[in-house]
Amino acid sequence: MKHDDAIAAALANRSFVYTYLWRAFAAEPDEALLATVASDQATEECVILAGEGSRAAQEQRVLVSTASAPDALEALKSDYTRLFIGPGKLPAPPWESVYVAGEDLLFQPSTLEVRDAYRKAGYQATGYPHEADDHLATELGFMEALAKDSQAAYDAGDSAKLRLLLSQQTMFLAQHLNVWLPQFVERLLNTESPKFGEFYPRFAVLARELCAADAAALVEISGSLQ
Numbered sequence: 001m002k003h004d005d006a007i008a009a010a011l012a013n014r015s016f017v018y019t020y021l022w023r024a025f026a027a028e029p030d031e032a033l034l035a036t037v038a039s040d041q042a043t044e045e046c047v048i049l050a051g052e053g054s055r056a057a058q059e060q061r062v063l064v065s066t067a068s069a070p071d072a073l074e075a076l077k078s079d080y081t082r083l084f085i086g087p088g089k090l091p092a093p094p095w096e097s098v099y100v101a102g103e104d105l106l107f108q109p110s111t112l113e114v115r116d117a118y119r120k121a122g123y124q125a126t127g128y129p130h131e132a133d134d135h136l137a138t139e140l141g142f143m144e145a146l147a148k149d150s151q152a153a154y155d156a157g158d159s160a161k162l163r164l165l166l167s168q169q170t171m172f173l174a175q176h177l178n179v180w181l182p183q184f185v186e187r188l189l190n191t192e193s194p195k196f197g198e199f200y201p202r203f204a205v206l207a208r209e210l211c212a213a214d215a216a217a218l219v220e221i222s223g224s225l226q
Helices: 005-026 031-038 040-050 055-068 072-084 096-101 109-120 136-155 159-189 199-224
Strands: none
Touching: 005 031, 005 040, 005 136, 005 199, 031 040, 031 055, 031 072, 040 055, 040 199, 055 072, 055 199, 072 199, 096 109, 096 159, 109 136, 109 159, 136 159, 136 199, 159 199
């Protein structure tokens, strides 16, 4: 497989994007996350994947302003707990099965389908079998892992493995993330918004837009392989 700098750059971009999105939803924010959000690199990487005039680029630039506010961190920690941990009923549960099943239920058939996709790619969710495998952060982390595997396969010149990995990622987006993220976003956008309340809804919009853009990027990368 002939090395192409453009393909290598595209694979590196995807790896950054999924690491970025995964971290936003995996745990409450810290100074490191906010520094990443506010960095030029984060905005540049979002623009590379989705385009300069995209909704993703627009949302990322708003996130920069929020993350740069001096009193943001503690408020965002509170928002993360309120939205994704509880106590109480979560306004927008971050599990795929809730949106696929149409009820606020976990461990539905869609959860097993996600688990099977992980297994076929050689992965297992960290909380298996006691935690639902279809949490947004877990699904984004799976895409991050495959994106990094794709980089490694390309660097090693293993075209067969790379094509398989790209196919797995294309299918996972089409069958999972790009199916339920739009519904999750709409529900999150309808939550009450205290001072920093728009941060996570905007990050969810960013995730939706970048995952949709990545589906097109995967087609382009696959078509460029020699």
